[in-house]
Amino acid sequence: MLMDGKVVLVTGASRGIGASIARAFAKEGALVIINYLQNREAAERVAKECSDLGGEGWPIQGDVTNELAVQEMIEEAMEAGSIDVLVNNAFKSYIFDAENRKPAGELSWPEYQEQIDGSLQSAYNMCQAVIPIMKTQSKGSIINITTNLIERPVVPYHDYNTGKSALAGYSKNLAADLGRFGIRVNCVAPGLVYPTDATKHTKQDLKDSIISQTPLRRLAKPEDIAGPVLFLASDMSSFITGQTLMVDGGLVMK
């Protein structure tokens, strides 16, 4: 199998896209560390599903925005012996309300800061803890989940999109410096994924409008994101780094 014997850490993996990614790795034989913040029950459910799929699931609680908590989590995770893949999927909860979003000029700096911290700082904390481990292995793959909105702000969620843009820039710079250690850093940028907790209330109008401009004529499902993540994690993409894969049915073409 593609990920036999590999240890994969997915942040925010108790639900939605994260859970779907965890399951996909387990199906390919990986030991998946399922990081969650609050919902222990959901994380354990995902872990069980992972085992049923032929891999292994191991839920570990940890607040990724907290440096100390991250360090403790990685220490615990290292009981697995290594961390081959890190997927930074967790993000600060955000209400995607296209109708009631704040227009340009009306957001306070703390609002921006909150999203930058939620998106970038959490990935930073994780990378800081995991990179030294990957260096010793002389190999590793880091995948950061961003959004296609950073390329084409169909809905300009200023704070959220700016936070994710920062993460995309951070990723490229890591890629440039970590290639020499055999560590690859890439991003997966989904379009609107439905259904997830964050999008279950998205209005039909917006969904229709996006679908009408999407060559593949539908919205992304959580499982659609897992494939490209798996690809970037595996040796199938061993010569790809610093890239962003848009997973939005062709809405954004670069």
Added chain:
Amino acid sequence: MEITAGYLPEMNNETIEYREIIYSYNGLTAKVKVPQLSPQQLSKIMSIVKANAHILKSFSVSELVAIIDQAIHILLDRQSKQRRLAETWLPIITGYDQEIIRTGLTTFLQRFRKHELQRFLVEDFGNPQLLDDFQPLVKGGYSKAVGADVTGHIWAGNVPGLPLWSFISALLVKSGSVGKTASEEPLFAGLFADILAEVEPKIKNCFAIVTWKGGDEEREALFFEGCETIIAYGSDQSLASIKQRVPVTSKLISHGHKISFSIIGKESLHMQKAVETSHLAALDLIRYDQQGCYSPQAIFVQKGGLITPGEFAKYLAHELSALEIRFPRRELSIEESASFIRNQQREEMSLFAEENKEIISDENGRWIVIYKDHSSEFLPSVLNRSIQVFAFDEIDEVLEKIKHYKKWLQTAGMSTSPENVFLWSQKLSLHGVTRMTGIGRMTSPEAGWHQDGGFSLADLVKMTDIEASTLELAEPLSAYSN
């Protein structure tokens, strides 16, 4: 595929028997036929080469340089029949990757072009005409350098082209050659002899490339007896056995196994330089999988740079993994493979006992970097892309580690400031190191290098003097004396 190796002078209807050696690599099989001479035939060959030595001596040294240069250019020409033969057969015989052989051969052969040979000669003789005629000396009198009639070569190992060092050296001093190839690579020396004979048919009986099973006392006794000078490569053990049997009247120059290493100064360890430095260091390792005497077995990395020695070990590991894709390591024999794995296991066992030790290895066991802090010992490497990296503060710590190996030390690859080059070289020279070179250049010694501290050419000649008094006495005896 089948090819005949070796080179024999004209022997008038002798029936030569051939022995077949089979090599396989990457699913290809090569059958190499090597001449299997009877003791009488070997003896005859020695006499032919000796009898023809005067032909070589009738050429001027610059004529010989031109002949060698022409032969080398045939091998440098990638379209030539002989170059294509070398590129086809050597990978199968030696197991080295085609790309390594192709690029390695070119770099190696360039050393023997005309202008390099001229430097080679000047290096050892100052005035190369010493090989042609008596030349005046500053102290008075005249001297001439006279090469042996027959120089014998016993080659070892599988690094392609290596026999050319001593073969060409002997030619330059106008000495005939009888060379015994190693079973690991019996082809290249004979191929070169063929080209020489083609370029200048007059010298076709001045050399022979033969083989026999190492330790064959009857043939070796004939061989040692027939050579004035013997250049032997091999392990300490086989050299000791040769030494016992070489007659006192013959000169033996032996090149045993050596230990080489690199030293990286902190100046090379900043963000802009460290990647390049690690790349160069890795190239020294992958070229012929550390089989050369000049290949590094350890890398000493100075602390105090922006990149720590431990971090450098990781850079090196990734370079090795990237180079493995471009220049894969050759397939190891079962013994080599077992020794590589045993070494890895031994190093891993001591991971817990040795603080700060780190091992970075390829999952398929094709390279290994062992990082040790200064308390650990430097042990000779099992080679085949296995390298120890040590951290050090001051050069004296390096000296402490290498001092047990004084008898075996040879090359130190360096990357540091000019001041340190001289400071460190001064100290290393007292510890037995005979060659300093830039990292990335360790496996390509310059023409005219002093291999193992000796003179490649000067050691092959007898200097013959006409003392000033001879002429003082002679002057009044001339027909035109007043």
